[in-house]
Amino acid sequence: MGTEMKEQDRKMVITLKTFYGLEEILKEELEELGFSDVVLLNRAVQIKGNWNDVYFLNLHCRCAISVLLQLAVFELKSEDDLYTRCAKMNWTSLFDKDKTFAVKGAIFSDLFRHSQYPFLVVKDAIADSFRDKYGERPDVNVKTPQVMIDLYVNNKTATISLNTSGLPLFQRGYRESVGEAPINEVVAAALIRMSGWDRKSTFVDPFCGSGTILIEAALLATGIPSNIERQHYAFKNLLNYDAEVWDEMYEEANKKVRSLPCRIIGSDVSDEMVTKTRRNLRGFSFGRFVETSVCSFDEVKRPEDHGTMITNPPYGERLEVDVEEMYDALGTWMKHEMKGFECWVISSSEEGFKSLGLKPDNKIKLFNGELECSFRKYSIYDGSKKAQAVVE
Numbered sequence: 001m002g003t004e005m006k007e008q009d010r011k012m013v014i015t016l017k018t019f020y021g022l023e024e025i026l027k028e029e030l031e032e033l034g035f036s037d038v039v040l041l042n043r044a045v046q047i048k049g050n051w052n053d054v055y056f057l058n059l060h061c062r063c064a065i066s067v068l069l070q071l072a073v074f075e076l077k078s079e080d081d082l083y084t085r086c087a088k089m090n091w092t093s094l095f096d097k098d099k100t101f102a103v104k105g106a107i108f109s110d111l112f113r114h115s116q117y118p119f120l121v122v123k124d125a126i127a128d129s130f131r132d133k134y135g136e137r138p139d140v141n142v143k144t145p146q147v148m149i150d151l152y153v154n155n156k157t158a159t160i161s162l163n164t165s166g167l168p169l170f171q172r173g174y175r176e177s178v179g180e181a182p183i184n185e186v187v188a189a190a191l192i193r194m195s196g197w198d199r200k201s202t203f204v205d206p207f208c209g210s211g212t213i214l215i216e217a218a219l220l221a222t223g224i225p226s227n228i229e230r231q232h233y234a235f236k237n238l239l240n241y242d243a244e245v246w247d248e249m250y251e252e253a254n255k256k257v258r259s260l261p262c263r264i265i266g267s268d269v270s271d272e273m274v275t276k277t278r279r280n281l282r283g284f285s286f287g288r289f290v291e292t293s294v295c296s297f298d299e300v301k302r303p304e305d306h307g308t309m310i311t312n313p314p315y316g317e318r319l320e321v322d323v324e325e326m327y328d329a330l331g332t333w334m335k336h337e338m339k340g341f342e343c344w345v346i347s348s349s350e351e352g353f354k355s356l357g358l359k360p361d362n363k364i365k366l367f368n369g370e371l372e373c374s375f376r377k378y379s380i381y382d383g384s385k386k387a388q389a390v391v392e
């Protein structure tokens, strides 16, 4: 859809939020989806677009946490300016008084005495607009609002946006069963892109937990949107929601289901975790083609002579393990068993990485939730291939 739209139709500013370190990969994803002139920001990227793009991005973008639509940008001279400017905005044209709302965001400014105060000011301006027009105001629901307003203040510049996603887009709707230390879905999708996996060679995760990395890999390989199972989006609660446009877009994506073009193989030592993975896979057309088994990583045999492994072994922070011992054994197993594979490991344990005893080709700093992690690539050399080539 990205490329079908005429550039002049794309007038609104759309900001896609993401996690630290994923900005470049989100830009790359948007370019693949047909968007140009993607501007990199801190934990976000910006593009120009229209309402169709907003629906499209919420459904198709795998590496964003939320899709914000800019409503206003203004300069503040004093604290009071925020109320005055917000009170002039046409809130009642955006949503109905029977919808709940919340104002969230981030403030980087000395203008305000209390960090929460600007959010209350915008909330009051919205409530007062409704009261003036209808004599009634919509209720605030901080946890699960139907309409979400985003306020971002940087020094003296305030930006007001609609958060069209609502709940973060990593709440995909496919993960009923979660493990103790699951990887965030947006992070998993970004790791797969960063690895440069060709989406057609064998993919392995020997610490699959509840299966997030496997599922995101299968979704990418089949071209099925990661949010195909998600039903709730804040844009559906707005007055201008066009159900026809959304339904058509959703059906279009849903009918394009393709079969898995490669082997995707996952295992975990925990029976309970593999059951969770299987349960999470059940809703997908590719579900029964993803190969899963219960075994320790060091019992996994190389499935092919080349492929990609992306894995998230225990860090020792949320799961009780002897990190040094486990990573030492993992390094040995990778060296002997995964010859010809590009092996990527994400972990927050520097001690663990040291214990692998392998030199990474690449190191990327990122966060899994609050946890600072490193994502490292190890290309495991297959000596037998070279020898064979020489003989031939």
Ligand SMILES: C[S@@+](CC[C@H](N)C(=O)[O-])C[C@H]1O[C@@H](n2cnc3c(N)ncnc32)[C@H](O)[C@@H]1O
Residues within 6 Å of the ligand: 179, 181, 182, 183, 184, 206, 207, 208, 209, 210, 211, 212, 213, 267, 268, 269, 270, 273, 295, 296, 297, 298, 312, 313, 314, 315, 319
């Ligand atoms: C950090 S979690 C992986 C989470 C997973 N990426 C997800 O999204 O659910 C690490 C997993 O390693 C598994 N594990 C621990 N020791 C293992 C071993 N020796 N072999 C294979 N898996 C193991 C745990 O059962 C746990 O599910």
